[in-house]
Amino acid sequence: MADEVHRPGDGLAVCGLTVRFDGTAAVDDVSLTVPTGEVLAVLGPSGCGKSTLLRAVAGLEVPASGRVLYDGQDLSRVPTHRRGFALMFQDGQLFAHQTVARNVGYALRLRHVPRGQTDRRVDQLLELVGLAGYADRKPGTLSGGERQRVALARALAVEPRLLLLDEPLSALDRGLRERLAAELRGILERAGTSAVMVTHDQEEAFAVADRMAVMRDGRIVQTGTVSEVWEHPHDAWTARFLGYATVLSGEAALRLRALLDPGAGWTEVALRRSALRVEAQGPLQALVVEARQTPELVRLELEVEGLGRLAGVAEPGSDVVVGERLRLRVDPERIAPVPSA
Amino acid sequence: MTTVRVRFATLLLAAVPVAVVGVFFVYPVVGLVARGFWPDGAFAPTEVLDVLGRSRVHRVLWFTLWSAGLATLLAVVLGLPLAFVLHRLRFPGRGFLRALVLVPFVLPTVVVGVAFRQLTAPRGILGGLHLDGSAAAIVAALVFFNVSVVVRTVGAFWEALDPRAEQAAAALGASPRQVFGTVTLPALVPGIVSAASVVFLFCATAFGVVLTMGGLRYANIETEIYLLTTQELDLSGAAALSILQLVVITVLLVVASRVRRDPAPLQRAQSAARPPRLRDLPVLVAAGLVVAFLLLPMASMVLASLQQPVGWGLANYRALATPGDDNALLVPALVGLRNSLAIAVVATALSLGLGAVVAGLVSRRPRTATGRRVAGLFDGLFMLPLGVSAVTLGFGFLITLDHPPIDLRTSPLLIPVAQAMVALPLVVRIVAPVLRSVDPRQREAAASLGAGPLRVLLAVDLPVAWRPLLAAAGFAFAVSLGEFGATSFLARSDNPTLPVVIYRLISHPGALNLGMAMAASCLLAATTAAAILLVERLRIDSVGTF
Numbered sequence: 001m002a003d004e005v006h007r008p009g010d011g012l013a014v015c016g017l018t019v020r021f022d023g024t025a026a027v028d029d030v031s032l033t034v035p036t037g038e039v040l041a042v043l044g045p046s047g048c049g050k051s052t053l054l055r056a057v058a059g060l061e062v063p064a065s066g067r068v069l070y071d072g073q074d075l076s077r078v079p080t081h082r083r084g085f086a087l088m089f090q091d092g093q094l095f096a097h098q099t100v101a102r103n104v105g106y107a108l109r110l111r112h113v114p115r116g117q118t119d120r121r122v123d124q125l126l127e128l129v130g131l132a133g134y135a136d137r138k139p140g141t142l143s144g145g146e147r148q149r150v151a152l153a154r155a156l157a158v159e160p161r162l163l164l165l166d167e168p169l170s171a172l173d174r175g176l177r178e179r180l181a182a183e184l185r186g187i188l189e190r191a192g193t194s195a196v197m198v199t200h201d202q203e204e205a206f207a208v209a210d211r212m213a214v215m216r217d218g219r220i221v222q223t224g225t226v227s228e229v230w231e232h233p234h235d236a237w238t239a240r241f242l243g244y245a246t247v248l249s250g251e252a253a254l255r256l257r258a259l260l261d262p263g264a265g266w267t268e269v270a271l272r273r274s275a276l277r278v279e280a281q282g283p284l285q286a287l288v289v290e291a292r293q294t295p296e297l298v299r300l301e302l303e304v305e306g307l308g309r310l311a312g313v314a315e316p317g318s319d320v321v322v323g324e325r326l327r328l329r330v331d332p333e334r335i336a337p338v339p340s341a
Numbered sequence: 342m343t344t345v346r347v348r349f350a351t352l353l354l355a356a357v358p359v360a361v362v363g364v365f366f367v368y369p370v371v372g373l374v375a376r377g378f379w380p381d382g383a384f385a386p387t388e389v390l391d392v393l394g395r396s397r398v399h400r401v402l403w404f405t406l407w408s409a410g411l412a413t414l415l416a417v418v419l420g421l422p423l424a425f426v427l428h429r430l431r432f433p434g435r436g437f438l439r440a441l442v443l444v445p446f447v448l449p450t451v452v453v454g455v456a457f458r459q460l461t462a463p464r465g466i467l468g469g470l471h472l473d474g475s476a477a478a479i480v481a482a483l484v485f486f487n488v489s490v491v492v493r494t495v496g497a498f499w500e501a502l503d504p505r506a507e508q509a510a511a512a513l514g515a516s517p518r519q520v521f522g523t524v525t526l527p528a529l530v531p532g533i534v535s536a537a538s539v540v541f542l543f544c545a546t547a548f549g550v551v552l553t554m555g556g557l558r559y560a561n562i563e564t565e566i567y568l569l570t571t572q573e574l575d576l577s578g579a580a581a582l583s584i585l586q587l588v589v590i591t592v593l594l595v596v597a598s599r600v601r602r603d604p605a606p607l608q609r610a611q612s613a614a615r616p617p618r619l620r621d622l623p624v625l626v627a628a629g630l631v632v633a634f635l636l637l638p639m640a641s642m643v644l645a646s647l648q649q650p651v652g653w654g655l656a657n658y659r660a661l662a663t664p665g666d667d668n669a670l671l672v673p674a675l676v677g678l679r680n681s682l683a684i685a686v687v688a689t690a691l692s693l694g695l696g697a698v699v700a701g702l703v704s705r706r707p708r709t710a711t712g713r714r715v716a717g718l719f720d721g722l723f724m725l726p727l728g729v730s731a732v733t734l735g736f737g738f739l740i741t742l743d744h745p746p747i748d749l750r751t752s753p754l755l756i757p758v759a760q761a762m763v764a765l766p767l768v769v770r771i772v773a774p775v776l777r778s779v780d781p782r783q784r785e786a787a788a789s790l791g792a793g794p795l796r797v798l799l800a801v802d803l804p805v806a807w808r809p810l811l812a813a814a815g816f817a818f819a820v821s822l823g824e825f826g827a828t829s830f831l832a833r834s835d836n837p838t839l840p841v842v843i844y845r846l847i848s849h850p851g852a853l854n855l856g857m858a859m860a861a862s863c864l865l866a867a868t869t870a871a872a873i874l875l876v877e878r879l880r881i882d883s884v885g886t887f
Contacts, residue, residue, distance in 0.1 A: 058512050080511040081520075087512030093505050097527045106523070107513040158514055 010071060011036040011194050012057070012162055017066030019049075019056050026052040028218035029066070034162070034194055039185075041209030041226075042198040045241065049218040050198040054164050057196065058087045070161065086160035090167040092151035094139035100126070100150050101135035107158040125153040128187060145176045152184070156191055163188070165197040169204055181207035202242050206230070214238050231336055239270035239338055245311050246271045247338060252307045259283055260330060266337035275334040276302065276312035278320065282329035286312070291320045304328065350794075355702055355719065358695045364747065366726055366762050369737025374587070376740055377580030392581035398565070402585070405561035408476065408551075409544035412483035416540050417533060419484065419634070420491025422627040428496035430621065431614035438632070440877035444870045445635055446489040447816070449823030450549025451840045452862040455847060456638035457482040458554055459645045459859065466641045474556050482550045485638060487540040488631065494539070498532030499525075500614075517620070542593060546586070546730040548826040549840070553847060562586045563732045567829065570736060583733045590729065639866065646859035650852065657856035661864070666851035670842060671835045674861055677842035681865075684757050684838060685821040691761035692817045696768030697810060699723045701802070703769070704776035727766040731826025734759060739830045756838070759827040764817040771813040772806060779805055808879045815876035819869040839865050 012034040019027040026049040034040045044050045055061045057068055059080035068075045075083055086107075094103050101122050102109075108118040126132050129149040139147060148168060155163055168184065169177045185208045188195055199205055205212055206226055213223040214234065222234035233239035236247040248256060249268045257264055276284070278300070289309070290301035298314040312328060314320050377389050392398060427439050445453070457479075459465050461472040472478040502525065510520045548563040555564060562582055569579040617625060649656040661678075664670040670677075703720045707713050726734070738759055743750040749758075779801060787797045825840040832841045839861060846858035 055508075058508075060508050060512070079517075080508070081514050081516050084514070085512060086514075087509060089505050089509055093503070093509040095506065095510075095524060095527075106510070107515075110513070110515050110519055110523075154513065164512070 013069040014057065015067045015069065017056060017068065018064045019052050019061050020064045025218050027056060030220050032213050032220060032223060034196055036194050037192060038211060039188055039195045039197065039209045041205035041212045042196065042215055043202060043205045043212055044200065044215035046200055048215045050215050051166055054166050054196060054198050058085055058164050059083050084160060085162045085164055086155035086158055087164040088151050088155045088166065088168055091171055092147040094147055094150055096139050099135065100137045103150055104153045104157055106154060121157060125157055129153045144172050145180060148172065160193065163193045163195040165195060167199050168197065170199065170201060184208050233270060233336055233338055236268060236338055239336060244270035244336065245273040248307065255306050260332060264337065267340045268338040270336045270338050271310065272334040273311040274313045275331055276310060276328045277331055278312065278314035278318065278326055279329040280327060282327040284328040286326060286328055288320055288322050288324045288326065291322055354698060358699050361695055362722060365758050369741045370729060370733060372741030373580055373583050373733065373737040377577055377584050380577040388577055389581040389584060392578045393585060401560050401562055401565045404559055405545055408480055408483065408561065409541050412480045412544045413537050413541040415484045416487040416491050417537055419631045420488045420495060422624045423631045424492045424496040424499055425624055426628040427492060428500040429614055430617045432617055440874045442489050442492050442635065443873055443877060445485050447819040447823060447869050447873050449825060449840045449865050451553055451825050451843045452866050453482050453486060454550045454553025455843060455858055455862045456642040460638045460641045466637065474558065476559055479551060479554050479559060482554060483544045483547055485635060487543055488635065490540050491536045494536035495529055495532040498529050502528050542590065548732050563730055566732050566736060579736060583736060586730055586733060642859055643863055646863045648856065657860035660853055660857050661860055665846060665857055666853040667849065669846055669849035669854050674842050674857060677837045677839040678864065680836060681822055681839040684760065685818050687757035688760035688764060688821040689814055689817045691757060692764040692768050693814050696765055696772060696813060699769050700772035700776055704773050706781060723769050724766050726762050731763050734762060735827030735830030756828055756831050759831060760821040760824045763824055763827060764820045767820060768813040768817055771816060772809045775809040776802060776806055812876045812879045815872045819872040822865065822869050
């Protein structure tokens with residue numbers, strides 16, 4: 001498996017890793033790789049074991065079996081502080097008794113980096129995360145977003161060979177989260193750091209990562225580039241978790257297949273909420289059960305002939321009324337066939 | 342109820358403990374101070390200064406300070422590894438060990454003195470070290486007493502410390518030692534300062550231990566007051582020393598309250614305890630040695646109590662039904678046990694009743710600045726007995742409550758009231774933090790749903806408070822059983838408490854008397870330990886923290 005092809009310079013490799021708590025496997029035989037310079041998002045619902053996986057990579061949990069390698073070196077006997085990684089927690093875990101500058105420079109002081117050099121590096125990093133001028137503030141006076149940026153700067157200060165991010169943006173409100181996700185991506189690119197980020201938020205994963213691993217009940221169910229996973233969810237559960245509204249199977253799926261791509265072999269298909277669009281010449285017929293105006297479009301709840309109750313959309317401003325019969329077309333960009341179990 | 346009526350009811354409620362503490366604490370202490378400055382009815386402050394100029398007083402003051410300082414340092418050093426093991430590691434038997442460590446703190450001071458004397462006596466387990474009657478033995482006994490304060494207080498901080506802060510540091514490349522120095526220790530400093538200041542206070546006002554172990558060579562201010570009063574009948578000298586004691590302790594309390602700003606945390610982020618690992622071995626060994634140090638005097642005392650003139654047996658325990666060899670006591674020793682239990686029940690009821698009211702009032706957060714100031718003063722008033730030594734209190738009782746307007750000389754309530762004053766601050770310290778941790782919005786929510794003040798109390802406060810109240814009751818009971826400082830002034834020879842009996846027995850020569858003292862000490866220790874083990878089962882984190 002992964003370790004056989006793993007060579008120095010190849011970054012992180014996790015091989016058959018299992019972590020047990022009181023006999024239950026929180027992480028169950030997980031294998032994955034993160035080549036140097038790449039950002040991997042481990043995506044899964046809360047309780048799936050993704051944080052435990054991250055903590056095991058950091059050396060904070062002792063695995064029951066399996067190995068963590070970096071550039072071919074087995075890290076089993078290497079304690080956390082010698083792994084050369086940096087871990088950033090969901091709530092930052094800034095040291096409350098130290099200023100922002102001392103927090104950021106913490107790891108540099110541990111390494112006895114000369115004072116002037118430390119100060120310069122701290123200034124650079126604060127600049128990088130957009131917090132120049134915050135050096136003398138105490139963590140208690142910062143907002144949630146600012147605290148996360150300081151935590152990021154602190155983690156980057158040591159130029160870790162791998163950055164481990166545990167739900168770095170989850171504690172923030174939606175607007176800030178979206179903005180910071182884009183910034184995080186930029187910062188990681190500029191710093192050229194490899195990273196593993198665990199999150200339950202697929203938007204966050206899409207915004208930051210190159211590749212994704214979907215985790216469920218302690219196991220990795222799918223890995224691939226972000227768009228691969230997005231376009232070809234491994235199964236119905238993964239599709240739903242990625243934000244697909246419905247997964248059709250049986251008769252309904254076959255009917256849709258006949259309509260779109262009669263030659264294809266799939267028997268299940270995942271639909272986004274906007275997969276069905278109102279169009280006068282569309283091939284499907286439906287009865288409007290509910291209609292709701294939103295700023296961008298009209299969201300519909302439809303009873304689609306032969307397919308059942310599904311969500312759909314109409315152009316903004318169209319006056320669709322409940323009880324109306326209308327025709328629909330399927331947007332092939334917004335559906336994904338699911339391999340049958 | 343209208344705001345005015347609520348305010349009136351609050352004032353009325355507050356008036357009761359204020360009156361009690363005023364009459365049974367402030368009045369005796371003030372009376373004592375007055376006695377020093379007006380020795381024969383005329384104002385003569387120079388006599389106080391004269392007393393303070395005596396070289397013996399200087400020696401006593403110096404011993405008080407250095408023995409307390411050294412004992413505090415050692416208690417902190419020994420307490421830290423034990424705090425880590427008992428509050429950050431998870432292993433079978435941890436609950437029992439935590440309770441066991443708390444036992445020395447409530448052991449009667451006389452019992453501890455007896456136990457250490459037995460341990461260091463020429464024929465004792467550590468007899469070879471020739472520590473009998475030495476200052477080192479006294480310091481060791483003081484440490485024995487106070488390690489649990491450090492373990493409890495620092496342990497509470499340690500337990501509340503989010504382990505992820507340490508993990509974040511480790512993930513940034515900090516070695517375990519660097520993590521401890523840069524993250525753990527700074528977070529523990531408030532707890533350590535808090536514990537150290539209280540331990541110093543307890544050591545500087547230690548009475549029973551120094552009296553039983555110091556003999557004629559070593560005396561601290563407390564024992565000196567006792568000796569001046571009872572042996573030399575030098576009341577103005579004793580009063581002068583009491584005043585000195587008051588000043589020293591007040592200064593210490595003020596400094597301590599300035600230094601510690603953060604109260605001990607009660608809410609825990611998550612359970613940080615983990616099973617021990619191989620690299621914890623040095624700490625585990627250190628903690629094991631400290632536990633052995635705590636067990637040794639107790640074990641040696643139990644052994645001594647079972648030692649008969651010939652072989653081993655329960656002869657010493659059977660002798661407790663007698664007044665001892667050469668009639669060392671005026672009554673059989675068991676009368677002392679009966680008295681102690683009866684007095685402890687009354688003292689517990691008194692301190693619990695008062696303490697509940699005080700805790701309830703100080704845990705409310707007033708909105709106005711004036712209200713907060715009044716609440717702060719109120720809070721401080723009931724912490725005073727913690728700072729004023731029991732000996733001062735007992736001495737104050739002796740000279741102020743024996744004549745009109747308040748003549749309690751023959752009242753059976755005299756001793757219970759004095760002991761209740763000693764236990765009161767401990768009760769408040771256990772109950773108030775728990776009540777304070779109740780989110781005031783819970784009370785507001787209950788009130789907004791139509792609950793009157795009494796219903797709010799029943800619905801919100803009582804479910805939270807009953808366990809700490811019960812724990813406080815057990816604690817007050819144990820403290821009262823072992824109380825010796827104040828009681829030694831107030832108990833009459835024909836009606837003694839058990840600690841007084843023990844002191845009498847060890848002051849009289851005779852192998853049987855010593856054996857009986859050991860047996861009585863074991864009995865007293867077992868009773869207080871039982872009370873404390875029950876308390877510990879309630880798992881109230883504020884017990885024994887400062």
